[in-house]
Amino acid sequence: MKRTRGRIVHVESLDDLDHRLAAGATSMSGWRVRSVDLTGRSAELRRSRVDGATFLGCTFASGDAERVAAAGALVLPAIPDVPVDVHRSALYTAEELVDAPAYEDSLDARAYAWSQRPWEPEQELAQTLHDHAVDQALQEWVRGRRLVGVMGGHAALRGDPTYAAAARLGQLVGAGLTVATGGGPGAMEAANLGARLADRPAADLDDALAELAEVPSFRPSVTDWARSALTVAAQFPDGPESLGIPTWHYGHEPPNLFASAIAKYFRNAVREAVLLETCDAGIVFLPGAGGTVQEVFQDACENYYADESSVAPMVLVGEEYWTRVLPVWPLLRALAAGRVMEPHVHLVDTVEEAAALVGGGQLHHLPSET
Known part of the structure; x- marks a missing residue:
């Protein structure tokens, strides 16, 4: 019972x-x-x-x-011809979403295909009920946990230095807090991988990264990409828990399979809001493009109007990237000036510094914020 x-x-x-x-x-x-x-x-x-x-x-x-x-x-009543349980009471697991040898036959793929059908009232109702049920399950799952978000680009390939850095960040943060990501590939997958190995030696993470690099992307084969992740995950079945919050709105990108709990939504707007609200211990922003920039300023808006007791740290990683490639930092710093959020907004150059600022590592030296 x-x-x-x-x-x-x-x-x-x-x-x-x-x-x-x-x-x-x-x-x-x-x-x-x-x-x-x-x-x-x-x-x-x-x-x-x-x-x-x-x-x-x-x-x-x-x-x-x-x-x-x-x-x-x-x-x-149950709604017929819906591939997901709209009244579910728990978050998804990787094995539940990828429940077939070929990805195209999996629950995840079937749900995405169903969500792309011509609009019908029953479909709208089913998606609303499903996302409400996931909401309820997520509220239960996060109770008693402190979560740090890791946001970053979905395009980081396994084997790239950016992927390895995100995995190292997840490992550092996951040693003391619960890592939450957007649940997709790239930096998000890497952070959930690192969190899964947070209680393991750095050499284990290096080995996992090397094995995954043999299938660097979900293109051309999602099946091969997912199978390699499940093989690595099976080697570390009892690692620390972490959270992924993906969406079938981006169903052309499969969810990463290293999160121990997956809150997958149909509606991306709901998912984005929930993702930010869930990260009560702060968010680390790795280099990314449009989606990551959107998340930076969504989070900034929450902190801008927050009182002293509600502000959560914002840490941008990559001084060159956030000041010159995509100059988000000058605007963010100007927005924070004179507000209670000002001392909680940071720009650093390494994931070790970022982890220390959110309580996931030892900070030995913090460079000046340019």
């Missing part, structure tokens, strides 16, 4: 339901019963007070759904 109690109780199996009723429960108010076959529990439903209960994707005996709805329960 899942140990939920209080105002909301999640019931996800028939055994769980039977256990609670046998323990003396007479009211289901506040219960969220998900995807349970209740066709053999008509008598139990009649004996229980069901007003305030929610039944999501459950199967009922004839007439029971109508009767419990009339008694004050909310009954949301």
